[in-house]
Amino acid sequence: MSGNMNLTLKIWTQKNAKSKGQFETIKIGGISPDMSFLEMLDTVNEQQMKEGKEGFAFDHDCREGICGMCSLVINGLPHGPDNLITTCQLHMRKFKDGDTIVIEPWRASAFPVIRDCVVDRYSFDRIIQAGGFISVNTGSAPDASAIAVPKDQSERAFDAAACVGCGACVAACKNSSAMLFVAAKVSHLNYLPQGKVEAKRRVLAMVDQMDKEGFGNCSNLYECEAACPKGITVDFIAKMNREYLGATAIYAEKVYGEEM
Amino acid sequence: MILDSAIPSGPIGEKWTRHKFELKLVNPANKRKFSVIVVGTGLAGASAAASLGELGYNVMAFCTQDSARRAHSIAAQGGINAAKNYTNDGDSVYRLFYDTVKGGDFRAREANVHRLAECSNLIIDQCVAQGVPFGRDYGGLLDNRSFGGAQVSRTFYARGQTGQQLLIGAYQAMMRQVAKGSVKMFPRREMLDLVVVDGKARGIVVRNLVTGELESHVADAVCLCTGGYGNVFYLSTNAKGSNVTAAWRAHKKGALFANPCYTQIHPTCIPVTGDHQSKLTLMSESLRNDGRVWVPKKIGDTRSPDQIPEEERFYYLEEKYPSFGNLVPRDVASRNAKTICDKGMGVGQSKLAVYLDFSDAIKRLGASAVSAKYGNLFQMYEKITDENPYKTPMRIFPAVHYTMGGLWVDYNLMSTIPGCFVLGEANFSDHGANRLGASALMQGLADGYFVLPYTIGGYFAGTKLDKVTASAPEFEAAKKENEAHIHKLLNVKGKRTVASIHSELGHIMWENVGMGRNQAGLEKALAEIPALREEFWKNVNVLGGEGSFNQNLEHAGRLADFLEFGELMALDALHRKESCGGHFREESQTEEGEAKRDDENFCYVGAWDYKGVGVKPELTKEPLTFDNVHLVTRSYK
Ligand SMILES: Cc1cc2nc3c(=O)[nH]c(=O)nc-3n(C[C@H](O)[C@H](O)[C@H](O)COP(=O)(O)OP(=O)(O)OC[C@H]3O[C@@H](n4cnc5c(N)ncnc54)[C@H](O)[C@@H]3O)c2cc1C
Ligand code: FES
Numbered sequence: 001m002s003g004n005m006n007l008t009l010k011i012w013t014q015k016n017a018k019s020k021g022q023f024e025t026i027k028i029g030g031i032s033p034d035m036s037f038l039e040m041l042d043t044v045n046e047q048q049m050k051e052g053k054e055g056f057a058f059d060h061d062c063r064e065g066i067c068g069m070c071s072l073v074i075n076g077l078p079h080g081p082d083n084l085i086t087t088c089q090l091h092m093r094k095f096k097d098g099d100t101i102v103i104e105p106w107r108a109s110a111f112p113v114i115r116d117c118v119v120d121r122y123s124f125d126r127i128i129q130a131g132g133f134i135s136v137n138t139g140s141a142p143d144a145s146a147i148a149v150p151k152d153q154s155e156r157a158f159d160a161a162a163c164v165g166c167g168a169c170v171a172a173c174k175n176s177s178a179m180l181f182v183a184a185k186v187s188h189l190n191y192l193p194q195g196k197v198e199a200k201r202r203v204l205a206m207v208d209q210m211d212k213e214g215f216g217n218c219s220n221l222y223e224c225e226a227a228c229p230k231g232i233t234v235d236f237i238a239k240m241n242r243e244y245l246g247a248t249a250i251y252a253e254k255v256y257g258e259e260m
Numbered sequence: 261m262i263l264d265s266a267i268p269s270g271p272i273g274e275k276w277t278r279h280k281f282e283l284k285l286v287n288p289a290n291k292r293k294f295s296v297i298v299v300g301t302g303l304a305g306a307s308a309a310a311s312l313g314e315l316g317y318n319v320m321a322f323c324t325q326d327s328a329r330r331a332h333s334i335a336a337q338g339g340i341n342a343a344k345n346y347t348n349d350g351d352s353v354y355r356l357f358y359d360t361v362k363g364g365d366f367r368a369r370e371a372n373v374h375r376l377a378e379c380s381n382l383i384i385d386q387c388v389a390q391g392v393p394f395g396r397d398y399g400g401l402l403d404n405r406s407f408g409g410a411q412v413s414r415t416f417y418a419r420g421q422t423g424q425q426l427l428i429g430a431y432q433a434m435m436r437q438v439a440k441g442s443v444k445m446f447p448r449r450e451m452l453d454l455v456v457v458d459g460k461a462r463g464i465v466v467r468n469l470v471t472g473e474l475e476s477h478v479a480d481a482v483c484l485c486t487g488g489y490g491n492v493f494y495l496s497t498n499a500k501g502s503n504v505t506a507a508w509r510a511h512k513k514g515a516l517f518a519n520p521c522y523t524q525i526h527p528t529c530i531p532v533t534g535d536h537q538s539k540l541t542l543m544s545e546s547l548r549n550d551g552r553v554w555v556p557k558k559i560g561d562t563r564s565p566d567q568i569p570e571e572e573r574f575y576y577l578e579e580k581y582p583s584f585g586n587l588v589p590r591d592v593a594s595r596n597a598k599t600i601c602d603k604g605m606g607v608g609q610s611k612l613a614v615y616l617d618f619s620d621a622i623k624r625l626g627a628s629a630v631s632a633k634y635g636n637l638f639q640m641y642e643k644i645t646d647e648n649p650y651k652t653p654m655r656i657f658p659a660v661h662y663t664m665g666g667l668w669v670d671y672n673l674m675s676t677i678p679g680c681f682v683l684g685e686a687n688f689s690d691h692g693a694n695r696l697g698a699s700a701l702m703q704g705l706a707d708g709y710f711v712l713p714y715t716i717g718g719y720f721a722g723t724k725l726d727k728v729t730a731s732a733p734e735f736e737a738a739k740k741e742n743e744a745h746i747h748k749l750l751n752v753k754g755k756r757t758v759a760s761i762h763s764e765l766g767h768i769m770w771e772n773v774g775m776g777r778n779q780a781g782l783e784k785a786l787a788e789i790p791a792l793r794e795e796f797w798k799n800v801n802v803l804g805g806e807g808s809f810n811q812n813l814e815h816a817g818r819l820a821d822f823l824e825f826g827e828l829m830a831l832d833a834l835h836r837k838e839s840c841g842g843h844f845r846e847e848s849q850t851e852e853g854e855a856k857r858d859d860e861n862f863c864y865v866g867a868w869d870y871k872g873v874g875v876k877p878e879l880t881k882e883p884l885t886f887d888n889v890h891l892v893t894r895s896y897k
Contacts, residue, residue, distance in 0.1 A: 016808065034533040034646075042538055042759070049757045049812070054804040057811055059326065061499040063539045065640075066424055067330040082643075089643055114470055115809040122447065125327050129439040133432035134391045138311040138709045139382070141389035145346060148400030158393040158418070161425060165329055189391050 003032025005092065008100040009044065011056050017112045017120075023102075033093035037080060038063060038070065040092050041103075057116040065089040065229065068164030071171070072117055073104040078168035078227040086166060086229040106167050108176035110213045121167050123213040124181060130209035131202040132185045134195050147193050157191035160184045162230040169224035169232075175216030180224040182210050183240035184232045190243060200247035207244055263516070263867060263882045266670040267371040272888050273354070276375040279671070280714050284721030291316035294720050295479040297464055298322070299451045299506055302331035303423070303701055304684025305485030306430035307708025313437030315713055320477055321434065322449045322466060324501050324814075329431040332487055332499040333704060336423025337544050339405060339415035340701040342380035347404050351412040353377045359410050360699060361889040363589070364664075364692020365841035365857065367519070367865070370888055371671060372689045376699075379706035384416055386709055390429040394418050407545070407697040415698045420544065420636050426701055430708070449475070450814065452745075453738040454482060454510040454680060461680035462728045465738045467746075469814065472807040474739050476730040481679045481716060484510060485708070488663040488685040490523070492822045492829065493774070494766025496660035497529060497542045503818040504825045507667050507686050515667050515675040516867040516880065518688035520825070521833035522664035524695055524842045525775050527593035529659035530644055531613040540659040541644060543616075543637055545697055548586045548593070550621035550630065551654070553577050555605045555614050565607075565615055565653050576600060584896040591694055591842050591855070592896060594658035598775045599853075601657075608655045617653035658775060662700060664691045664842065665832075668867040668882075672715035673707060676867075678723070681716065683707035688865070693841025746806050749816045754799030758816045761796050765819070765826060768792065773830050778846040782834040786827065790874055793823040824873055831868075835879065838862040852897075859891050 006029045014021030028044050035043070038060055045055035061069040070087040074080035080090045095101065105117040112120050149157075161184075169180035186203050189195035195202070218237060225234045268279040286294065295318040298309040306328060309321040323331060345351040356377040361368060388394065388402070395403040395417050404413040418425035437443040446466070453465040455476070463478040489504035490496035511517045528543045554573045561568065576596060578585045586593075597614050600606060607613050622630050627650055631638065638649045645655070666688040673681045673689075684704040691699065729735075772785035796819065804810040838858035839848040848856045865882040 032534055032536060035536050036538070036644075039536045039538050043536055046757055046759060049801060049803055052801075052803070054810075055812065057809060061325060061330060061501050062332065062335045063500060064335060064541050066421070067325070067332070067334050067499065068327075069325060069330050085643060089640075091643065091646070093646055118809065120470075121326055125329075125435060125438075125445070125447075128432060129435045133436040134389065135436065136386070136389040136433075137314045138307075138386060138433075138713065141382075141385040144344070144381075144384045144388040144394075145401050147388075149396055150400050151396050151398050154393055154396045154400070157391075161391075161393050161428065162421065164334075164424070165327065188393070192391050192393070194389055195391050 003030060003034070005031040005033065005095065005097045007031060007095065010100065010102045011116070012104045013056065013116050014113050016115060021113065031092055033091070035092045036063070036088060037074070037090040037092065038088050057118045059118045060088055063088040066164060068166035071106050071119060071166055071168070073106065073171055075102050078106065078171040079229055084229060084231055086164070106171035108170045108215070110176065110178070110215050111167060111170065121165070123215070124165050124167065126213065127178070127182060127206055127209045128185065131198070131205035132189070134189060135198060149193060153191055157188050160187035160191070160232065160236055163232055164230060166229065168227040168229060170215065172223040172227035173216065173219055174221070174223070175219045177218045177224070178210050178213070178215035179218040179237050179240070180228065180232055180234065182206050183236040186240045186243065187236040199243065200250065203240060203243045204247050261869065261880045263668065263676070263880055264670060265369065265882060266672055267369070268671065272370060272374045275371050276378055283714055283718035286717045286720050288316060292318060294318065295320065296716065297477055297479040297482045298485060299464065299483065300331065300485035300487060300684070300686070301328035301431070301434070302333035302485060302487055302684060303427055303430060303704030304686070304708045305331070305483070306427065306434045307705050308483055308485060308683055308712050309443050310430060310433035310437055311709050311713045312716070313434070313440070313442035316442065319437070319443040320446060320479065321443055322446045322451060324448065324450050324469065326447055328434060328445060328447065329428060331427060332502050333427045333701070334424045335499065336701055337420045337542065338546065339407065339417035339422045339698040340383070340426065341407070341414050341698045342384045342416055342702065343377055343414060344381055344384060346402060347413045349412045351414050353380070355412065356380060356414065358889050360690070360696060361692070361886070362892070362894065363694060363696035365694050365894060366692065366859070366863070366886060366891050367522070367840055367884065368690055368692030369884065370886060375711065376690050376703055376706050379710040380702050382710055383702060383705045387426055387429050390433060392418060392425045392429045405546070410696070423701060426705065430705070451486070451506045452509060452742045452817070454513045454677070455734050455738050456513050456677060457728050457732055457734045458726065460678045460723070460725070463730070463735065465735070465742055470809050472805070472810065474742055476735040476739060478728055478730050478735070480725050481681060481719065483681040483683060483712065484667065484686050485683045486686045488666070489825065490660045490663050492765070492826050493660040493769045494763050495532065495537060495540050497526060497540050500539060503821070505818050505821045507682070508821040508825050510667060510675065510677065510680060512870050513677065514870070515677050515680060516869055517665070517828060518668035518865050518867040519665040519693070519832065520829045520868070521773070521836060521843055522693050522841065523660060524590060524662040524664060525594045525658045526661035527590055527597060527658050528616065528656045530641065531608060531655055531657040532610060541640070542659070542661065543641060543654065543656060545590070547616060547634060547637060550633070551586065551616040551618050552620060553586050553614055553616055555600055555607055559604045565617070574605070581896050588896045589694070590697070591844070595775055595844060597658055613655035613657045615653035616656045618649060619653070622650065662695055664688065664693060664695055668865070672718065673712055674715070674719065679719065681712060683712060693843055746813065746817070749800070749802045749813065749820065750806060752797060752800050752802065754801050756799050756801060758800060758802060758812060758819055761792065761800060762815070762819045762822070765789070765792055765822060769826055769829070773833050776844050776846050777833050779834065782830050785830040786834065789823065789827045789830065796820065796823055828868060828877060831877070832866055836862055836866065857893070
């Protein structure tokens with residue numbers, strides 16, 4: 001049951017991290033409004049391959065908005081024109097017959113392009129390695145109900161923990177800042193009693209790593225919040241800034257930087 | 261071949277404790293001398309890598325995604341079981357054990373399931389300590405919900421994102437070890453081969469998915485945590501990248517594959533809309549608490565659902581199963597939906613759907629109460645279908661969801677290849693012929709946090725391991741073989757795309773090895789799959805090069821394995837003439853059309869030994885005994 005939308009796509013193509021990329025223009029017909037955006041791209045690739053061309057590379061896996069793998073800037077918007085969804089949840093009914101759609105990768109120096117619209121987000125893993133965890137070895141945990149966590153606190157931690165690490169916040173920011181991602185993890189862990197012990201070291205180490213990775217400064221324009229598929233709010237950035245200031249004031253330089 | 265399951269002696273409740281004591285230990289200072297490869301970073305792999313790293317082993321972890329956090333476990337919605345009995349409703353380790361054995365329709369090992377139930381409570385403790393934000397009540401204590409197949413409330417949950425939160429916990433624990441240097445992470449790598457030296461698993465060959473380079477990695481043991489093979493059906497609720505490749509390649513190197521035909525088909529998924537469909541989306545089982553399943557009584561009734569009066573609706577589950585109604589287990593609900601649609605009574609454009617109607621619940625509880633319970637699912641449904649389930653009943657249809665079969669492992673989670681361990685959905689061990697909701701997450705984490713870290717020590721302490729390097733002839737040979745395989749794929753240069761052949765395979769599997777299976781259909785599949793495999797090797801067109809990022813080549817390699825594996829699935833289904841759990845042989849049903857087990861002839865694990873492509877594999881049976889939970893017929897009438 002194919003549909004009848006005709007579209008013009010301008011898709012970013014780039015052989016690898018070192019080569020220069022460019023837009024390629026493709027015309028595609030027979031698109032159904034019930035297709036997801038990625039199914040539309042599957043259709044494009046099937047057509048390309050039938051013509052003996054390799055098709056376009058784009059990242060995806062779960063295709064239900066939770067793994068954080070899909071990552072396209074569509075008409076200038078990370079994850080496209082719908083709210084609170086990832087690229088894989090976007091459907092073609094959001095577009096009209098005859099539309100031109102521009103498709104690009106996340107653009108940030110900390111996210112180098114691997115191919116076409118596929119980028120490398122290893123910098124996010126390194127930020128987590130710096131302090132985005134609670135130090136508890138397997139088997140050393142107390143009974144799960146030993147510490148009660150007030151519901152509102154646990155809910156707020158959860159709102160922050162909903163981050164899927166896709167990087168849309170970085171792609172949306174003119175400075176390529178990763179503040180929303182880092183703030184979400186800092187808040188998730190620091191709101192919980194289990195995470196409080198390491199709270200200061202965590203915020204310092206994670207922010208430090210974020211800077212090292214080459215992410216820019218917060219522009220305070222809140223584009224990140226608008227692009228976030230999980231509705232993570234910039235309030236967490238404010239919370240992180242307060243924690244960071246508090247931690248730098250208290251934390252003697254000699255302590256910070258010690259083995260964690 | 262005789263399969264030694266290595267189940268410890270003694271009463272069921274003491275086996276694991278006794279075994280842990282009897283296992284030989286590796287001295288803490290010696291642990292760093294051992295290296296372990298962990299393939300896959302889902303719940304099973306991430307928890308194993310973190311725990312082994314903490315113990316001091318040298319761990320190398322691999323995944324196909326760009327980050328370990330994106331493994332398919334992330335997609336689990338509903339929850340994770342544990343026998344905490346916080347709700348004081350009579351739960352216990354023994355009851356969780358009992359429910360899981362019975363839910364698996366008596367085709368799992370008692371000893372493994374009991375150990376799983378014992379570990380369940382430790383998992384919850386561990387996850388809370390890591391910062392997993394489980395649902396809590398107003399007193400700040402952990403909350404529980406009910407799930408299918410149990411009469412107690414033992415499911416812990418984190419909104420509709422339980423898998424995500426558990427995986428992030430395990431991933432963070434693993435990242436902590438990466439920072440410490442005890443775990444080295446290799447993302448965007450695909451395992452193509454298991455390397456066996458002197459009869460022991462000593463490493464893997466992977467393809468670097470960014471550069472296309474084949475790399476050899478050497479270790480003292482290899483743990484496969486590579487998930488399930490539901491994508492042999494092309495359409496499933498699994499992630500697009502889920503595959504059988506790692507397990508299949510290990511199988512070809514001598515690891516027996518157990519019960520490959522056991523597949524779980526989930527009753528409530530969003531139906532297919534057209535040929536472009538690339539995957540199926542699950543709508544949580546919890547919806548059946550308040551939704552009523554029906555179809556119009558009259559075949560070909562095209563009126564919109566709100567125009568169909570009550571007396572012209574067929575609430576088939578409520579009529580057929582008055583005591584369980586819409587809450588019958590997954591296999592029963594799925595089969596009934598299929599039967600209805602086979603009769604031409606399905607709804608929607610494709611006629612392959614039934615209604616799941618919330619109008620009564622909305623009348624009874626009010627729209628806002630319904631929204632508080634299911635709001636996110638309703639929104640997800642609307643985004644995909646463009647229909648408002650508050651006004652129009654949902655249309656749902658069953659979809660492939662989970663695979664209970666997998667590589668055969670003994671009680672130590674070791675496959676028939678010494679040093680090759682298999683964890684999580686990739687092994688066969690704990691769910692028998694049907695998995696209960698919320699128990700896959702439990703199993704993956706039990707395997708990785710609490711079982712493997714003990715049993716692998718026992719293996720190292722009791723095994724002589726010679727020094728092996730990546731230049732060993734076995735590694736060189738494996739690399740060459742895989743290079744040749746890749747060249748072969750790229751050089752077919754036929755006319756068909758990989759996806760078109762995969763979709764055709766999926767169709768064969770779904771029609772013949774799906775919800776209802778019979779001899780004629782299975783024999784048909786056994787003729788069609790090899791023919792399609794031949795078509796693939798004659799007529800596929802794999803574009804792009806080998807030395808670069810090439811998703812088409814990745815897909816082609818996975819499909820080539822599915823085209824071999826699908827045949828084994830059909831063969832296993834054909835040999836198992838009984839019905840059990842998710843495996844429904846139409847020839848073996850009761851007068852009322854329910855599954856009929858044959859304990860006299862089939863109370864065993866069927867483990868297959870590879871003999872070559874298209875050559876009949878050899879079957880070895882591991883008999884199952886039930887000393888604690890007595891064999892009974894499941895009934896939901
Ligand atoms: C939509 C959905 C909802 C679910 N909900 C629930 C639920 O509520 N409760 C429950 O208990 N269970 C649920 N399940 C089942 C459960 O999520 C899975 O069974 C479980 O998470 C599997 O975990 P795993 O660690 O074994 O494998 P996975 O999480 O699938 O991880 C596989 C890993 O292996 C890697 N890999 C695969 N092949 C290769 C290769 N060749 N080379 C290198 N790496 C490879 C992948 O990159 C990945 O890291 C659900 C499943 C689905 C699909
Ligand atoms: S593909 Fe997983 S979030 Fe889009």
